[in-house]
Amino acid sequence: MTHLHLAVALDGTGWHPASWREPGARPGDVFTAGYWTDLVREAERAALDLVTLEDGLGPQSSVPLAFDHRTDQVRGRLDAVLIAARVAPTTTRIGIVPTTSTTHTEPFHVGIGIASLDFVSRGRAGWRPQISPRAAEAAHFGRRVLPELAPADFGTPEAEAFVAGLLTEAGDHVEVVRRLWDSWEDDAEIRDAATGRFLDRDKLHYIDFEGEFFSVRGPSITPRPPQGQPLVTALAHSAPIYRFAARGADVVFVTPHGRDEAASITAEVRAAEAETGRTGAPLTVLGDLVVFLDDEPGAAAARLARLDRVDPLASDAEIFAGTPAELADLLLDWSAAGLAGFRLRPGVLPHDLTAIADGLVPELRRRGAFRDAYAEDTLRARFGLPRPANRYAAAP
């Protein structure tokens, strides 16, 4: 049996809005290095593929596309790239995948930041580019005005055109970052005392990106990172984003709500690859699930119900509450429909992450569906991707 890829999505105290109130939760530690170090080391103990770190350039909210004024949920975050860098030296094998904004953050800064994460983690960096459609978030920058969208506007041609524009820009952003990573060839640094040259300037490349939204000259100020191209991931719920992922990502996170949808969404992703003329390795498709795990049958569902009475969970991804063995059944069933693995969003931290490590992972191992230990040194290699040739290098 092929092994599943298993990732964990870390955010705040977990994905349930009442998670921070649970016994065992550490709401007062969310803004400390120790909190994140403990979580990522727990994920590494279970030999998980990677952790993703959520981020945003404004507060979390219980309403779509706007801020709320609630004070009874986790609000506030630290910069995800900096959390990733802070935990990198305390771990050795797990992939670390922070989120950044393609709408407001300069692609040049993102390119050097993720490359630097790859250096400090010695080849374990990934990246999740994300659009920032909230008008209130744009007001934090004052550089552009975005339309205020209400849920009633979703699906209107205006709203779709607006998101399509942000996605086109995001595609350009990813292209710039990928070109910057290649803008130094691996052997650009020559240290040639005879000619006094530290660099071979013929192995540094202007990227000369010109797009509708910005132009970037290059080269990067940071040499090519250890992986060449750190792993690029995307969370996608619809065809336009499948196409965005097909153009620029290596791994796509999708949100099926059943086995049939796991198959149909995988087919849609493959169609997007064909439509965009993707070459090279196909996207690795991972299904997202919010998980509540307890060993005793019924206990997880009871816990979720209790949490929902305090503050109900609404989720884009399917919610699972059950035993590790039940979850293993579901994962193997859905993976047979085409998914290469899953990104699990623990409902409550650290409880549901510990249950993944101590319950789910051993269960999958018993069934021959998950690695016993890490084999690969880099995150790309874990997804079967070679260190890529440099787009600017002359063919040998």
Added chain:
Amino acid sequence: MPRQIHLAAHFPGVNNTTVWSDPRSGSQIDFASFVHLARTAERAKFDFFFLAEGLRLRELKGRIHDLDVAGRPESLTVLSALAAVTTHLGLAATVNSTFNEPYEVARRLASLDHLSGGRAAWNVVTSYDAFTGENFRRGGFLDEADRYTRAAEFLRTARELWDSWTDRDLLADPAAGQFVREGAGEFAHHGRHFDIHGRFATPRGPQGHPVIIQAGDSDEGREFAARDADVIFSRHSTLEDGRAFYKDVKSRLAKYGRGPDELKILPAVTYVLGDTDEDAAERAAEIRRAQVSPQTAIAFLEAVWGRDLSGYDPDGPLPDVEPDLGEGVSKGRAQFRGDRAATVRQWRALAEERGLSIRELAIETTARQTFVGTARTVADRIDEFVQTDAADGFIFVPHLTPGGLDDLAEHVVPLLQEKGVFRADYTGPTLRDHLGLGPARTAEETS
């Protein structure tokens, strides 16, 4: 008690100070090099570790400058990783105020402050050049005249964002069902360069505000530092220049209601140790020669002549051709801003008088190392600067990566500790503690 010295370590930069041709010269980009230098600085109880920045590779004559070390990481990312392998050392990032926005810089610095337990510092730099702007959305949008007004408003805005949370706003109280206090993070700034409002989503860091470093030397830069910085990073490394600069800058503090100890003056300096003073002087001369390769000497003259001099013999006399006083050929570094024609005249006179070749002239006019001698000589000299009002301490720029501060840490720092002028151990967890700075002043207090 004698005045206490503050010491910082500068990771070797992208310039010809770094001697990459030395066999001991290691990687300028591998994380292990950063770890080595940071741990050396922490073992020696330094105040902080400093990273410079340049957002475009330098060019000479329209081509990428290939003679010096190049290739560096994003400062904040590497400093956050270094927070994991150090416990007390301050972590100072250079971040440009022209090609960034306050919301993002403020949240990243607050994040570093949280993730390091209160050790973050920000060296606020400005640039205005369209050359660097080609790597960013807005291109070269800023006039030179506006670079300080933007930097000042940028810093004020960042302080407003940090002040948008109080230390009491994070409640995380399940019993009361309240995670944050109502209104935490709300801000509005309506200014000439920034017109922004909303919710700052990162709680106040352990230091309140990170330590602010400023490096400008112009009258405007000095005023900016006197009003708004905690540390000024100067280039006045002789005793006489240092005293004049020190007196000038410290005298500007009173009008902002600040005491003389609230702004630390730390010149960037280099050093060479030897078993005897003569031995050290010999080594210093060798290092200068290694720093100025034949090719570097030609490039050094080209920046002033403003034209291609590659046909000239570096071991021969100065070029007889006249300088091209047009736009200049060097980009992406501090421009040669003096009177180039006068410099050429001076250098010709000096070369004539001393019989210097191109390379010898370049070596002669490149800055000499600040401190050269035995460990005792260097320790005494450092102390003299500080006790006689020429500096509050120094930022050491080593010429080797990553071992360039090992001998300073091992041989000079213990002598300073014996004299009772440098800490034997850290007395607090934060960089503000190391620098003897009080609580951060609010945006209101610095305006």
